[in-house]
Amino acid sequence: MARVPFRLPDIGEGIAEAEIVTWHVKIGDMVEEDQPVADMMTDKATVEMAAPVSGKVVELAGAVGDQIAIGSTLIVFETEGGEAAAPAPAEAPKAEPVPAPKADPVPAKAEAPAAAVEAPAPKAHATSSHKVLASPAVRQRAKELGVDLADVRPVAGDRVKHSDLDAFLKYQGGGSAPKAAPRAAAPVAAGYDDVEEIKVTGLRRRIAENMAEAKRRIPHFAYVEEVDVTAVEALRQAMNETRGERPKLTMLPFLIRAMAKAATDFPMVNARFDDEAGVVSRHSAMHLGMATQTDAGLSVPVIRDAQAYDVWGLASEIVRLADATRRGKAKREELSGSTITLTSLGALGGIVSTPVINRPEVAIVGVNRMVERPVVIEGRIEVRKMMNLSSSFDHRVVDGMDAAKFIQAVRKLLEVPALLFAD
Numbered sequence: 222m223a224r225v226p227f228r229l230p231d232i233g234e235g236i237a238e239a240e241i242v243t244w245h246v247k248i249g250d251m252v253e254e255d256q257p258v259a260d261m262m263t264d265k266a267t268v269e270m271a272a273p274v275s276g277k278v279v280e281l282a283g284a285v286g287d288q289i290a291i292g293s294t295l296i297v298f299e300t301e302g303g304e305a306a307a308p309a310p311a312e313a314p315k316a317e318p319v320p321a322p323k324a325d326p327v328p329a330k331a332e333a334p335a336a337a338v339e340a341p342a343p344k345a346h347a348t349s350s351h352k353v354l355a356s357p358a359v360r361q362r363a364k365e366l367g368v369d370l371a372d373v374r375p376v377a378g379d380r381v382k383h384s385d386l387d388a389f390l391k392y393q394g395g396g397s398a399p400k401a402a403p404r405a406a407a408p409v410a411a412g413y414d415d416v417e418e419i420k421v422t423g424l425r426r427r428i429a430e431n432m433a434e435a436k437r438r439i440p441h442f443a444y445v446e447e448v449d450v451t452a453v454e455a456l457r458q459a460m461n462e463t464r465g466e467r468p469k470l471t472m473l474p475f476l477i478r479a480m481a482k483a484a485t486d487f488p489m490v491n492a493r494f495d496d497e498a499g500v501v502s503r504h505s506a507m508h509l510g511m512a513t514q515t516d517a518g519l520s521v522p523v524i525r526d527a528q529a530y531d532v533w534g535l536a537s538e539i540v541r542l543a544d545a546t547r548r549g550k551a552k553r554e555e556l557s558g559s560t561i562t563l564t565s566l567g568a569l570g571g572i573v574s575t576p577v578i579n580r581p582e583v584a585i586v587g588v589n590r591m592v593e594r595p596v597v598i599e600g601r602i603e604v605r606k607m608m609n610l611s612s613s614f615d616h617r618v619v620d621g622m623d624a625a626k627f628i629q630a631v632r633k634l635l636e637v638p639a640l641l642f643a644d
Contacts, residue, residue, distance in 0.1 A: 222301065225274050226294045229282075232261065232268050238288045239263045242423035246296075250278045257354065258296060261289070262423050267549060276300035286422035355381040362386065382516070424517040435580040438496060442616040443575050446628045450591060451606045453638040460532075467533050472588065472608075473511075474535035476631070477563060478641050480586060481507045481528035483630035484561070490584040490627050491560050494618050501583075501618055510559030510579055511539065513546045521579055522546045523559045532641075561585070574611045583615035586628070 232239060243260040246252055252272045259270045280297035282289050289295055353370040355363070359381055363370050366386075373381050409415075421429060450472070457470050464470065484491040484507055492503045509527040513520050522542040524530070530538065545551040562579040563586050570590035578585050589609040596605040610631065614624040634640050 222299050225298045225300055227273055227296045229289050229291055229293055229295045231291055232263060236263045238290045241283055241285050241287050242267060246278050248278055274298055274300055286420050353381055354379050428518045432577055435577050439578050440616040442614045442621055444624050444628055445573050445609055445611050446632050448608050448610055448632045449605050449636050450608045453635050454606050456638050468536045468540045470536050473539060474532040477509055477527050477535050478532060479631045479634035482634055483627055487623055487627040489619050489623055492583050493560060493581045494583050494615060504560045508558055508560045510562035512562060512564035513543050515547045520546050522551050522555050573609055576613050578613050578615055583618040585613050587611040
């Protein structure tokens with residue numbers, strides 16, 4: 222028998238280490254060459270590692286959440302043969318990035334459906350379920366339910382999730398299984414507290430570190446402005462009626478265009494601040510970070526040269542980047558280099574928010590919920606569609622007066638939408 226160490230390859234320029242976010246194998250498992258063995262995270266990109274040889278897993282470098290240096294041993298395999306094989310070369314992995322695991326995994330037994338749903342009997346398949354991409358928790362739950370993961374078709378991406386398993390159990394692979402009656406949550410008895418400890422790893426840990434660093438280092442200045450979006454909303458609806466095959470317009474493309482036009486007069490907001498070097502870099506091009514919620518947490522894909530797009534181009538790019546990010550398919554360069562960020566909670570936007578700046582940027586704009594309410598206009602009462610913009614600025618770089626004028630310029634462009642299309 223020969224021992225073959227698999228060393229963590231170089232998976233990005235300037236990357237010194239990567240975090241273990243998922244193990245697909247354990248000590249004692251037999252694996253085939255090119256079988257997924259681990260997911261490793263650097264910054265906000267997660268890369269799947271594949272076995273370089275067929276053999277038995279005899280050593281693992283650490284637990285989920287541990288940092289592994291590039292070039293150090295990640296896994297040791299035991300293979301057939303009389304002499305030890307050479308270590309795997311430190312090359313970039315062949316596998317494409319995959320979605321990061323959920324930050325708050327739910328125990329398998331808590332996710333199990335009520336007893337009224339009968340699990341389907343396992344079937345024989347040429348491709349066994351261990352070839353299907355799924356987290357260890359999903360695999361364990363499927364095993365307990367007697368479900369072959371090869372039968373379960375993921376709704377999005379290539380990885381089977383708990384929601385996919387739920388859908389399969391509900392419909393029995395397309396049949397009409399009875400729906401389980403919802404079970405009311407039992408009250409917690411006094412003096413009893415079932416504490417669940419969840420290790421903060423992967424993207425969730427990155428988010429926590431970045432948010433803490435942003436609040437620690439940046440003196441945030443918040444500014445909220447009310448905007449009458451009646452006219453731009455009417456324009457949006459009219460344009461959607463004749464959009465053809467183009468993606469449906471939301472309010473975001475109009476807001477991004479307004480931000481890009483306003484920033485030409487307020488370049489201090491479209492900037493990055495290296496506070497360690499004491500250098501502010503103002504950009505003529507707007508590389509807009511678009512805060513996007515994923516199963517693993519918040520990511521910020523970047524619309525490069527946002528000022529160069531029309532509203533239809535922005536709508537297409539928003540859909541493309543959001544979909545790629547949620548499926549873990551966004552490229553590394555699409556997740557970095559933003560100069561200002563836009564964040565929106567959509568229909569859950571509330572009245573006011575205080576967004577945290579995406580360091581090293583110096584400004585972030587948040588979209589709140591649009592509501593209809595009575596407004597006094599030239600002495601008469603009209604029902605108008607109103608929306609608040611909640612923004613935060615780095616007070617070391619952006620003065621309060623400049624911040625207010627920038628947001629007011631954005632407001633004017635949205636309230637008179639013809640200006641969005643004027644040269």
